[in-house]
Every structure is written in C-alpha cells, then in structure tokens.
Amino acid sequence: MSDAMARAQRDPSITRPRRRHGAAPRRRLSWRRWLVGGGIAVTVAAGIGLVAWAGGPGVLAKRGVAACDRLLIAHGFAVRRVTFTGAQRTPAKAIARAAAIDGTRSILALDLDAIRARVEALPWVRRAAVTRLLPGTVRIDVEERHAIAVWQHKGRLWLIDEDGAPIMAARADAHPDLGLVVGAGANVAAAELRRMLGREQALAARVKAAVRVGERRWDLAFDSGTVVALPETAPDAAWRKLAAMQARHGLLDQGYGRLDLRQPGLLVARPAKAGPVRRQAAGNERAT
Structure with a gap:
C-alpha cells in the first residue's frame, strides 16, 4: 500500500475523489429513461383509459382513448x-x-x-x-389446413380438409393429385376413405371418383369404367379382397360395368354391355 493511501485512511480530512455526477454509462441511463418514461406513459394512459371507460362511448371517451394511444406511441409502444x-x-x-x-x-x-x-x-x-x-x-x-380431396356437391366443387370442411371453391382440372368424392356426406367420410384406399396404393391409383350412397357407403368408379359397390359394414375387408382379385385375375379389365361386393362372401358382376349377371363366391377368385 502506498504512503498516500495510508495517510488517506488515517486522516479523515482527506477524502476520496467522488465520481463525477452523470458519468454513468450512457446505455444504462437510456435504459432507465426508457423504463421511467414507459412506466409514466402506461400509468397516465391507464388513467386516461379509466376516465374514458367511465365516460361511456361518448366523444370524451373516444378522445381519451386517442390521447392514451398517442402517449403510448410517443413513449416507444408503437407497432414497428x-x-x-x-x-x-x-x-x-x-x-x-x-x-x-x-x-x-x-x-x-x-x-x-x-x-x-x-x-x-x-x-x-x-x-x-x-x-x-x-x-x-x-x-x-x-x-x-391440408386439402385431402375435391368434393362435388349440388353442382359445385370444393377443396376440403381432413375434417371435411370446405376450404375454397375448386376447378375440375386444377387438382389432379387429389381424389374426387361425390354426394351428401362424402366430405365428412373422405378422410377415412383416403386412409382405406392408401392401404392398396396400386389399386387406389385407378380410382377416378368415389360416390357416397345414402351417406352410408361408397361406390368407386375406376379408370376402366367399372364401378365397384363397397358394403356399408367392413368396407376395408372388401377393398382388400378386390385388390387381391385384381392382382390375380385383373377383374377391372375384363369389361365389367359393375362389381357388387355388398354381400359378404359374394361377388356379383354385371357386364358393361347387356348380358347375364354373373355371381360367384368371393372366395373363389376364378374369373368368369
């Protein structure tokens, strides 16, 4: 310790130099000024707002709200x-x-x-x-939202989301990557249909439209012109069976106009042109 510092400690008449007033870092003062100013602005604005609220929806109230906003904006609370x-x-x-x-x-x-x-x-x-x-x-x-299908109902086309809610109007050729569902209730059932079809993707790629029948079940229209009637109960099982029969025998490419899978264990095939209705057990996958 130096002699000067030792004398300063022994002699109370010798004082330490004081920090000059206002020598604090400028940033700290700016931050304090912002806090003080902002606090004052909020307090005054709250007072003006209280007066405006108490005055009701009259001219005084509107002027009070406007004054409140101007004060807050002036003290740094503008939307930038x-x-x-x-x-x-x-x-x-x-x-x-x-x-x-x-x-x-x-x-x-x-x-x-x-x-x-x-x-x-x-x-x-x-x-x-x-x-x-x-x-x-x-x-x-x-x-x-995510669009999952195009819904045709009452002569209009809509993009629909996972909940079946319409997103916006659609054009017939604007969304070739999305399936077309038709009829009342088709929008609500579209998400479950999409999941079911996705389990047999090769077959699903050939579906051109799905028509909701009685808001209970689906008729599927394929690119070959064949319409397949799925049952109301366990349609996923019928869909898997159709995929297996198509893979083995190409049912969709044999000129049938309609394949009816609504009865468990039975396939009813109707030719596209006039001809006898063919019936066979769904378990017997031999094409006839």
Whole structure:
C-alpha cells in the first residue's frame, strides 16, 4: 500500500475523489429513461383509459382513448414490426390485410382476439395465434389446413380438409393429385376413405371418383369404367379382397360395368354391355 493511501485512511480530512455526477454509462441511463418514461406513459394512459371507460362511448371517451394511444406511441409502444410464421399457401400480404395493423394504434391497444378472428377467416388458415413482443413487435403464428380431396356437391366443387370442411371453391382440372368424392356426406367420410384406399396404393391409383350412397357407403368408379359397390359394414375387408382379385385375375379389365361386393362372401358382376349377371363366391377368385 502506498504512503498516500495510508495517510488517506488515517486522516479523515482527506477524502476520496467522488465520481463525477452523470458519468454513468450512457446505455444504462437510456435504459432507465426508457423504463421511467414507459412506466409514466402506461400509468397516465391507464388513467386516461379509466376516465374514458367511465365516460361511456361518448366523444370524451373516444378522445381519451386517442390521447392514451398517442402517449403510448410517443413513449416507444408503437407497432414497428409484424412477423408471420407457418404460412405456406396463404400469402403474407393476405395475412397483413386481414390483421389490419396500420400503426395508428399502440401495441398495448391492439385487440388480439379480433386480429386472430380476422386471420382465421382466411380460407387456408385453420388456427392463428397473435402475440405482443414489447415494445413494438406483433407476431402472428398460423397453422394451415391440408386439402385431402375435391368434393362435388349440388353442382359445385370444393377443396376440403381432413375434417371435411370446405376450404375454397375448386376447378375440375386444377387438382389432379387429389381424389374426387361425390354426394351428401362424402366430405365428412373422405378422410377415412383416403386412409382405406392408401392401404392398396396400386389399386387406389385407378380410382377416378368415389360416390357416397345414402351417406352410408361408397361406390368407386375406376379408370376402366367399372364401378365397384363397397358394403356399408367392413368396407376395408372388401377393398382388400378386390385388390387381391385384381392382382390375380385383373377383374377391372375384363369389361365389367359393375362389381357388387355388398354381400359378404359374394361377388356379383354385371357386364358393361347387356348380358347375364354373373355371381360367384368371393372366395373363389376364378374369373368368369
């Protein structure tokens, strides 16, 4: 220890040099100023909002809300950035238009539930979440629907999702990769049909349309012109049996107009042209 420091400790009249006022790092002061200013703004805004709420929906209330917003924006709570995640088919511009965040309201004054409802009204959006990231960012997370089929009903075509809900109108030739389901109730049953057909993919690739009959069962129209009637009960078993018979004997390519599998253990075949109806046990896979 130096002699000067030792004397300073022994002699109380010798004082240590004080840090000059205002010499704190500029960043720390800026952060404190932001906190103090923001706290004052929020407190005053809350007071104005309380007065506006108490005054009802009159002119005074509207002026109070506007003054509240201006104060919050002036103290750093303006919306400076809006981000989107999860959107593939929905353009960011469409989400921005639906959100309608134009910068005239402070971030604390935004009605997040109303923004979410407007975004979820977009055709491809299943769910949306809207989050404030203070002081000035709004994040919109989107979960989109997945189209599984085209639904034909009452002369119109619709893209439908896994729940059978219409997404948007469709053109007949716009979605060749999606199956066509037809009739009342076909949209609701389409997801289960899709799973069933997927178990025999080679045969499923030849299905051109699936017609819902009485909202109970399916008629499948194939590329050969043959229509196959599946039963109401255990259609998956009939589908597997049809795949086995097609693999062994090519039933769909023998000129039949209709193959009826509705009766367990029995196949009823009707020729495409006028001719006798052929019946055989489904277990006997010899083509006739």
